[in-house]
Amino acid sequence: MKALEKQRNILDFTLSSLGRRKGKNIALVMVYTFVIFLLASVLFFTHSLKKEAALILQDAPAMTVQRLVAGRQDMIPMHYIDSIRQIKGVQSVVPRLWGYYYDALSGANYTLMVNADLNDRAGEIIIGNGVSWRSAPGKRNNQGLQKNDIIPFKTYDGTVLGLKVKGLLPFASELVTADLILVSETDFRKIFAIANDQATDLVLQVRNAKELPTIAAKITQIHPDTRPILRQEILRTYDAVFDWRGGVILMVLAGVFFAFIILAWDKATGLSAEEKREIGILKAIGWETSDILLMKFWEGAAVSLMAFFMGIFLAYLHVFLASSILFAPVLKGWSVLYPHFRLTPYINAYQIATLFFLTVIPYTVATIVPSWRSATIDPDSVMRM
């Protein structure tokens, strides 16, 4: 109990001592907070993006087969389906029709995708929430598109095709459906002038996931102009790339971080005359070297923890509320152009602990060691200065 009381008294004294050197300490906390803010922003962003991608793409098709012409993706002939279906282990092969449409009226890009449910209802579409707002800039009362409104599409032969909105996709699915427009096959082929015997790509279901690489190899053997993409490959790609992108920024920030450590070391070693006198007086009135060290430890801990919590909080706001405006072009790459997404905050104790050991511990070590030297000063000589 007595030991606890002693700690409390030393902490009280430390805080009031920090208050006496307000300007210097506020500046230090601000720089420290900024360093933690930068590191935490990168960690939060890359982790959330990886998690988001892994969760969403868990249900992506097991295998997608695209056709390449001169290194570019091209339409795939429907007769490829028959030969692929013959491969042992393939359960089903379904053609997909999808593409991108630039709407010059609203300046927005939409993803048009054929939905089998609409195939007997040509002329009707189902739209995502983002489309409903972006397609209706001139509407009265700032209302979005409603059921039975018509969106004009310019077809590839120059005519205009009006499609009636028959429904809106659920708001909850906005992250993946914001720009999506579901159309019938007839309308899709009419808009993009695509022949009936062609599809955008093929998606496969297989009986045993372990056979996927073998089936992919067989497909490229039968059709050398195709490129099978496995779900596992997509997942691995996102994982590796966002690690890489996070690493690039951390490398850049490493310089800032080391500069900060040098600053902290310099601050701790170069004690001001006032600080030296304070230590001298404390020792003269009976404080021991261990008490001075304890005081310095609490000083470092108070500064570190304050900066740590503030930095993490600001990084959270930056990444999840302000869409990481500082790093977006580097972390998102060309995704800044097109899929507009807001990240779901995925943070865990491991990340916070990593940040803690990367920032607070080095600072505390950098300040406590030189403090030991000052704690052993002879009080008499200091007070004579």
Place this chain on the structure above:
Amino acid sequence: MGLMFMDAVVSQRLDREFVRERRAIVRALTLTDLCLFTEARYTRHPSMTELHTPFQDHPMALEHFPSGSIMAVPARLYPPAQQ
């Protein structure tokens, strides 16, 4: 410092011939882009890329080549509202 400037001036004079040669190749072969990043076609030929190339794999795909974060998106690809 003086030596540094002198070396720069001399090197520029010596390299003039190479620059002329490169320009001739660009003219003769009608090339449009520098060969900086070859991993994706939109970073290999950023001036020729269309808006959707980075997202060609599947709808709502995220762009995923590392060079995408080093090479900035050409301004002409942004919709008018974002430029």
